[in-house]
Amino acid sequence: MVEVMTDRQYDGILQMIEMIVDGCSDLDEAKRKIAELRREKKEEKKEKTE
DSSP states (O other): OOOOOOHHHHHHHHHHHHHHHHTOSSHHHHHHHHHHHHHHHHHHHHHHHO
């Protein structure tokens, strides 16, 4: 199955990345914040399936 991202979804993702990066002092901090958000999302998804 192929999922197609709409322009609106793509723009939303870029806006979220911009907000994360704006609040960071360096690239490593931005990477840590993004990794944390991804971990949280995976945990939420796992809890819903249990």
